[in-house]
Amino acid sequence: MERTGPTLFQTLINQRGWQxxxxxxxxxxxxAKQLxxxxxxxxxxxxxxxxxxxxRYAHGEVRTPQTxxxxxxxxxxxxxxxARLLGPVPSGHESAPRHPAAEQHLAVEPFEYGLEDVVTAAANESARFAARAESSNVGPHTLEQLEADIRRIVDSYPNRPVGPLFREVRALRDRAFELLEGRQxxxxxxxxxxxxxxxxxVLANASFDLGRYDAAETQARTAFLFGELAGHxxxxxxxxxLQALISYWDGRPADAVRLAESGSAFTPESGTAQIRLESIKxxxxxxxxxxxxxLAALGAADHLRERLAEGDELPGGMMAFPVEKQLFYASSTHLWLAGAQHLADAEARADEAVEMFQAAPPERQRLGEMSLARMDLAMARLGRGDLDGAAAQIHRVLATSARRRTESVDRRIGHFTRQLALHPGAGAPVAIGLRESIIAHQERTIAELPPGGHL
Known part of the structure; x- marks a missing residue:
């Protein structure tokens, strides 16, 4: 680039003795450190x-530096x-005297200010820095509104269809990113x-509910990074x-244990996150x-519940781990362990969890979690030969899933269908009718994000 004259950058560093x-x-x-x-x-x-x-900056060879x-x-x-800094000196701008060598290589020795000039320059620099530090694109009202929107979303998430909610959360996340890119x-x-x-x-959880495990893990890694930056x-x-839960559902239980144990190193002062980790383990x-x-992990979760302090560092809602959710995680654990006693324990805990989920007002019910608890209850009843009891739970799950469909519930329904086909009562009318209802449910189009949507 042909140089047409001194840049504003060169003039200013000469004036400040930074040449x-x-x-x-x-x-x-x-x-850089202060910024x-x-x-x-x-x-x-x-x-x-x-x-x-x-x-290159001083000689005007760069006009657009990297971010x-x-x-x-x-x-x-x-x-x-x-762009103005690295451009030519504006007309009428007085440049400071320079060493004769400055035109080609910048002066080796700084320009000498008188003491008064140095003091005045330092004061002006401090004033400009203070003005910049005081200016902010974020104030108490902005944060209060953002926190209110987040509370509303995490509170309503368990009761709303995932697809439409995803778009709303994504827009709010973009707003948070814009604020972070500003000055505060x-x-x-x-x-x-x-x-x-x-x-x-929340986007990671929604991606998981939509069956997009890779996207869910990417969102979760970003969420963890923000937790690191905040020291939260x-x-x-x-x-x-959440990362452990994704691994569990993805058939990687060893990774789930590892991630849950990693999470145990971050102990919040209050809240249910540690109970959730033990239950996932x-x-x-x-x-x-x-x-x-x-069984040791279930015992640890129970012990943490007994010692639970009031309050939560997170906004509650879908991020809380209530007793009913802990109960159905326990029922799932007993189903994996099999045997008559574990089957009875699984049924008892799932039944209690379903009752507690149902007790909530309709607009606050955790639909996906309640459906998974019903699936545990149906599997336990199927295991002890109660086809009618299992069918009653499955029909309730299908009705709920028509309103709020998630990939984890669909997977559990598929697993139940395979177990039903192997059951001694598979030819009974109730079993045949149940399979037909499940097939009709599975043939419905799964709600997806619109073309061009990104997780």
Whole structure:
């Protein structure tokens, strides 16, 4: 690029005494650390500038720096867009005297200010920095509204169809991302990280419910990263539980145990995330046919429930792990372990869970979880030969699934169908009628995201 004159960048660094490369590099790296602390992400703190790039900026050979460099330059020179900074000096702008060698290589020795000029320049720099630090795109009202929207979503998630809700959560997540890309005080940044992490966690759960396990794991990894950035144990613990749950349903019980144990390292001050982790471990150990470990995990979950502190670090709703959910996780564990006693224990716990789920008002019922508890109850009754009792639960599940369909419930229905075909009573009228109802349900088109939708 042909140079037409000094750049504003060159003029300003000469005025500030930063025209030596090593001096500017030090200032640049200090600014990168401050920017990472104030606005994030932390990775910016390690940014530096090469000597060749420094001279290219000064000589007008670069007009559009990369994103990180642009943010750091605009942080160093508040109020001046990078494109203007690296362009020619605006007409009427007084440039400071320069060393004779500055025209080609920049001065080796900094321009000497008088003491008064140095003090004034330092004061002006501090004032500009304070003005930038004080400005924010996020205030208490913005955060309050975001938190209210998140509470509404996690509270209504268990009772609403997944597809339409997915789009709503995605839009709110995008809003949280936009806020994070702006400028706010550090305490607000942490709250935004938590909010964005919760929303990515909800999207991970929704992707899982839609049968998109790969997408669910990607969303969960992002949610965990936000939990790390915020230093929020409740979020980290909950996300590890979700990752373990995805592994369990994906037929990888050893991974589920590993992830659940990893989540146990992040102990929140209150809440049910740790109870959930132990319950997921119990199911995974059951799938691995390790009855001792499975029963120990169930016992640990019961012990944690007894010691549960009031309150929760997370917004509740779908992210909470109530007693009824713990009961049906226990019923699933006993079904894996098999045998007459485990079958009886599975039926008792699933029956209690269903009663508790049903006791909630219709608009607050956890439909997917209640259906899975009914599936456990149906499997236990099928195991002891009660076809009528099993059929009653399956018909209720099919009716609920017509309203709110999830992949995990569909998988359990498929498993029940295979077990029913092997049952001694498979030729009975109630069994034949039940199979016909299941086939009709399976032939319905599964609700999907519209073409072009992304998880």
């Amino acid at each position: 030596d490369y090593q001096v500017f590099k030090k200032r640049y790296e200090q600014a 990472a602390e104030l606005e994030g992400p932390p990775s910016i703190s390690t940014a530096t500038i090469e000597k060749r790039q420094f001279f 990180v460099a642009r943010r750091i330059l605009e942080f160093m020179f508040p109020g001046i867009p990078a 005080p550090p305490q607000y940044t942490r709250d935004l990280y938590v909010g964005a992490g919760v929303l990515c966690g 144990n409740g979020l980290r613990s909950w996300v590890r539980g 119990a199911r995974a150990y059951g799938q691995l046919n390790r009855p001792g470990d499975a």
